[in-house]
Amino acid sequence: xxxxxxxxxxxxxxxxxxxxxxxxxxxxxxxxxxxxxxxxxxxxxxxxxxxxxxxxxxxxxxxxxxxxxxxxxxxxxxxxxxxxxxxxxxxxxxxxxxxxxxxxxxxxxxxxxxxxxxxxxxxxxxxxxxxxxxxxxxxxxxxxxxxxxxxxxxxxxxxxxxxxxxxxxxxxxxxxxxxxxxxxxxxxxxxxxxxxxxxxxxxxxxxxxxxxxxxxxxxxxxxxxxxxxxxxxxxxxxxxxxxxxxxxxxxxxxxxxxxxxxxxxxxxxxxxxxxxxxxxxxxxxxxxxxxxxxxxxxxxxxxxxxxxxxxxxxxxxxxxxxxxxxxxxxxxxxxxxxxxxxxxxxxxxxxxxxxxxxxxxxxxxxxxxxxxxxxxxxxxxxxxxxxxxxxxxxxxxxxxxxxxxxxxxxxxxxxxxxxxxxxxxxxxxxxxxxxxxxxxxx
Amino acid sequence: xxxxxxxxxxxxxxxxxxxxxxxxxxxxxxxxxxxxxxxxxxxxxxxxxxxxxxxxxxxxxxxxxxxxxxxxxxxxxxxxxxxxxxxxxxxxxxxxxxxxxxxxxxxxxxxxxxxxxxxxxxxxxxxxxxxxxxxxxxxxxxxxxxxxxxxxxxxxxxxxxxxxxx
Numbered sequence: 001x002x003x004x005x006x007x008x009x010x011x012x013x014x015x016x017x018x019x020x021x022x023x024x025x026x027x028x029x030x031x032x033x034x035x036x037x038x039x040x041x042x043x044x045x046x047x048x049x050x051x052x053x054x055x056x057x058x059x060x061x062x063x064x065x066x067x068x069x070x071x072x073x074x075x076x077x078x079x080x081x082x083x084x085x086x087x088x089x090x091x092x093x094x095x096x097x098x099x100x101x102x103x104x105x106x107x108x109x110x111x112x113x114x115x116x117x118x119x120x121x122x123x124x125x126x127x128x129x130x131x132x133x134x135x136x137x138x139x140x141x142x143x144x145x146x147x148x149x150x151x152x153x154x155x156x157x158x159x160x161x162x163x164x165x166x167x168x169x170x171x172x173x174x175x176x177x178x179x180x181x182x183x184x185x186x187x188x189x190x191x192x193x194x195x196x197x198x199x200x201x202x203x204x205x206x207x208x209x210x211x212x213x214x215x216x217x218x219x220x221x222x223x224x225x226x227x228x229x230x231x232x233x234x235x236x237x238x239x240x241x242x243x244x245x246x247x248x249x250x251x252x253x254x255x256x257x258x259x260x261x262x263x264x265x266x267x268x269x270x271x272x273x274x275x276x277x278x279x280x281x282x283x284x285x286x287x288x289x290x291x292x293x294x295x296x297x298x299x300x301x302x303x304x305x306x307x308x309x310x311x312x313x314x315x316x317x318x319x320x321x322x323x324x325x326x327x328x329x330x331x332x333x334x335x336x337x338x339x340x341x342x343x344x345x346x347x348x349x350x351x352x353x354x355x356x357x358x359x360x361x362x363x364x365x366x367x368x369x370x371x372x373x374x375x376x377x378x379x380x381x382x383x384x385x386x387x388x389x390x391x392x393x394x395x396x397x398x399x400x401x402x403x404x405x406x407x408x409x410x411x412x413x414x415x416x417x418x419x420x421x422x423x424x425x426x427x428x429x430x431x432x433x434x435x436x437x438x439x440x441x442x
Numbered sequence: 443x444x445x446x447x448x449x450x451x452x453x454x455x456x457x458x459x460x461x462x463x464x465x466x467x468x469x470x471x472x473x474x475x476x477x478x479x480x481x482x483x484x485x486x487x488x489x490x491x492x493x494x495x496x497x498x499x500x501x502x503x504x505x506x507x508x509x510x511x512x513x514x515x516x517x518x519x520x521x522x523x524x525x526x527x528x529x530x531x532x533x534x535x536x537x538x539x540x541x542x543x544x545x546x547x548x549x550x551x552x553x554x555x556x557x558x559x560x561x562x563x564x565x566x567x568x569x570x571x572x573x574x575x576x577x578x579x580x581x582x583x584x585x586x587x588x589x590x591x592x593x594x595x596x597x598x599x600x601x602x603x604x605x606x607x608x
Contacts, residue, residue, distance in 0.1 A: 191494070192494060193485055193486060193495050194496075196599070196601070197601060197602075197603070198600045200561075219519070221515070221517040222512045222513075222516075222517050222518035223512045225515050225517075226508045226512040226515060227508055230508060241502075241505075244501070244508060245505075248508060248512075350496075362493045365493065365494060365495065365496055369496055369497055369498075373485075373496070373497070373498050373499065373604075374498060374604045375483065375499050375603075375604040377512050380520050380604070380605055381519050383520075383602070383603040384519045384520045384603065384605075385519065387560065388519075388560070391560040
């Protein structure tokens with residue numbers, strides 16, 4: 001990739017305007033290479049939840065952008081992120097998604113590394129030259145210099161310096177807090193497996209769609225119609241049987257309902273939209289014994305007011321730029337991983353709220369099946385549109401993509417957010433503000 | 443061990459089901475299920491729990507009928523253009539247990555898919571199927587499905603969108 005001509009800051013700036021962007025941002029391999037270097041090579045990226053590698057010696061294989069990395073917990077409990085590439089001849093050391101070992105040993109020539117990446121053993125030392133120095137950092141696994149956990153959500157950065165993780169997350173810490181607070185024990189764990197969905201489109205298309213409310217009625221028309229024509233009575237105790245129906249139906253909102261949900265942008269390219277399950281828009285809470293039991297258990301520990309406050313945080317998709325989307329109500333998190341300029345993987349997982357009714361977790365599993373499985377009756381239409389968009393943008397004769405919806409009606413809040421009605425490209429404009437800063441920085 | 447006639451009938455039933463899917467006769471396919479039946483595509487090899495672990499699909503007819511209604515809708519974008527499939531069912535084994543004539547039928551399924559256009563392509567699915575069949579003398583097919591489980595060999599791998607019923 002380094003052979004590609006590197007776009008200059010002026011080249012980049014010319015492709016982003018206040019209300020539109022150029023199609024090359026989705027199709028040009030040179031821009032993609034620069035994104036990997038300047039965005040995914042520098043900013044904080046979500047890599048794992050601590051429950052996925054809870055014990056000393058646990059190793060989780062994942063990606064930071066294009067880099068294949070191992071997230072490890074050493075015997076002292078410290079967390080490290082090292083490159084899955086032997087420091088000797090470059091073989092991948094680990095091929096399992098999850099493993100457990102006291103050290104990392106390369107299967108090629110037996111070089112061994114501690115879980116923090118430091119080389120510990122090089123077989124046949126006498127055959128190495130006299131100047132061979134085990135202390136030379138080049139003999140150890142390359143590592144992400146900064147790794148931080150925000151209450152169990154582990155992020156890493158390939159940059160030596162920069163904003164702290166909490167500075168990067170800003171107000172988005174609220175949604176991680178809320179997900180944890182929904183657990184009566186104040187603790188969550190990732191469980192139930194993960195889906196990994198690959199689409200043939202640019203990585204930015206995912207976040208641009210996630211808070212785009214208006215697409216729902218068009219893109220998802222077929223699943224909306226299927227649910228609308230199949231009238232259901234959401235009576236207890238069969239509510240769980242209707243989760244799929246609720247989700248398919250919720251995309252039917254028109255302008256009035258979306259305006260009511262609202263949308264917010266935050267510094268750092270982050271954004272979130274209001275919830276769709278709010279009373280008066282679409283609520284089934286009154287009919288739901290599981291929700292009532294969860295509320296009672298939270299209230300027993302934290303009081304009635306606090307329980308209402310926690311469960312009352314009504315937000316749907318919460319986008320942490322550039323690679324995470326959180327839905328606390330669904331106990332769900334998605335990670336966006338670029339694979340190529342026109343290929344992206346979305347990893348979707350759910351969380352168990354410790355101390356919550358068991359059916360609460362079973363719902364999270366079911367909701368994940370419904371909206372994040374490769375066979376989801378909802379997601380497949382998003383994927384289809386991502387791929388159609390990617391294809392459409394390969395056309396040379398038209399260059400610009402419109403991002404002007406709602407640009408005249410954004411309102412700053414007194415704590416630095418931008419608010420808009422529920423139909424606005426505000427989240428995308430915010431993503432590009434941040435994108436431009438990273439992409440034009442030296 | 444079931445007699446040859448029973449084994450033949452079970453095998454013919456699987457071929458019938460495969461043909462309904464290949465011909466896009468989703469409503470007829472859905473009607474093969476018992477009211478309390480399940481269609482299950484596990485997301486992990488050897489998975490035993492569909493409630494505490496994710497599944498590619500774990501749906502009963504009350505949900506499957508939403509899936510089918512979507513496929514029948516003119517604006518199901520993943521069906522424009524429509525994918526074509528060819529199911530090949532083989533290695534059929536039949537075990538009977540219950541006195542009521544219920545059968546457990548194992549088989550291998552290989553499913554080729556083609557969909558025209560830039561968002562389509564060629565794709566191959568394969569895996570072991572298990573059908574729990576209940577005799578249904580009133581139906582032409584002879585059985586109804588109490589459980590269809592399909593364990594795809596790549597059920598836990600990264601995947602593109604699955605736009606057809608397998």
